[in-house]
Amino acid sequence: MVNQDWLATALETTGDFETAGNPWGGVTGNFDKMGISCGVLQWNIGSSSLQPLVIAAGQPAVMATMPTFGADFWRACTGTKSAGLAIVNGWQNGGAKLPKDVKAELMAFMVSGPMVAQQMKAAGSVARTADRVATNWAASRGTAPYSKRDFCWCFDLVTQNGSLKNLTLADVRQFTSDSGGPAAALNAICDELAAVPQGRTAFKDCWRNAQLWRGTVATDWRDLFILSYLRARKSKLEYVGLVMNRKGAIAAGQGWVNGEMMNFEGRF
Numbered sequence: 001m002v003n004q005d006w007l008a009t010a011l012e013t014t015g016d017f018e019t020a021g022n023p024w025g026g027v028t029g030n031f032d033k034m035g036i037s038c039g040v041l042q043w044n045i046g047s048s049s050l051q052p053l054v055i056a057a058g059q060p061a062v063m064a065t066m067p068t069f070g071a072d073f074w075r076a077c078t079g080t081k082s083a084g085l086a087i088v089n090g091w092q093n094g095g096a097k098l099p100k101d102v103k104a105e106l107m108a109f110m111v112s113g114p115m116v117a118q119q120m121k122a123a124g125s126v127a128r129t130a131d132r133v134a135t136n137w138a139a140s141r142g143t144a145p146y147s148k149r150d151f152c153w154c155f156d157l158v159t160q161n162g163s164l165k166n167l168t169l170a171d172v173r174q175f176t177s178d179s180g181g182p183a184a185a186l187n188a189i190c191d192e193l194a195a196v197p198q199g200r201t202a203f204k205d206c207w208r209n210a211q212l213w214r215g216t217v218a219t220d221w222r223d224l225f226i227l228s229y230l231r232a233r234k235s236k237l238e239y240v241g242l243v244m245n246r247k248g249a250i251a252a253g254q255g256w257v258n259g260e261m262m263n264f265e266g267r268f
Helices: 004-018 051-057 059-065 070-078 081-091 100-110 113-122 124-141 148-160 169-179 182-194 203-213 219-232 237-252
Strands: 254-257 260-263
Touching (some): 004 113, 004 148, 051 113, 059 100, 070 081, 100 113, 113 124, 124 148, 124 169, 148 237, 169 182, 182 203, 182 219, 182 237, 203 237, 237 254
16 A cells, blocks of 8 residues: 555645645646646646546535635536536636636635545555556665655656656666766766757756756665656657656756756655
8 A cells, every 4th residue: 555645745746846835735727728727636627637526525625615616616516527617717717817816715625634635535546556666666776665755756757757668777777887887877967958958848947957966966866867867768859858857856856847946855
């Protein structure tokens, strides 16, 4: 069984990349045509992923935290998807930005006890997959059982990228050897980040991380850091930097992601 405290940490870590402030209460508008997206994993109306969580939390929990907009929100989550989208898009006047009063009530609901419990429950399948990936990774390194950092890294991987795409410790060892050793491998990664072209997704964070990570990745986490790089290279070119910034920040314990400096030391 997945450690529930570690799952909460993993959810908060992945949520920190997605939203500012309390990740459990992250709320965004219709920028992606999903109506509204809420919580640490940004469940939304458009994909019908938010509605089951709200229904499970219950109407009393909605009304207790959303006295003004709760009735409409409950209707949005219990009717058809098209009706739900019409309601929440109506709050935004056809745009993609939620009014402050609506957003405040939605945030209050998302951080409430019943809804946090549902967010934890809904993350269960992702957590079980992350557990398997982390178990295999730690076993290959001879460091089983896996660490909290391993689990949080794997949870973000499964949530955002799906899988390792058949990467193993052997690939990490090969890259390290081909680069001339661990220190040279880390420098090669930082050199590549520093050379990301201006205008590419997350290029500024890549430049900052090139300076931040050079010579600072702890020995225990070098393999995971290099795995971050190898997995990022398997992403679409546009998103290579973003994937590396996220995974590298977890592996290194700190890093720039989405324009914000993340410091995870003490969390893992």
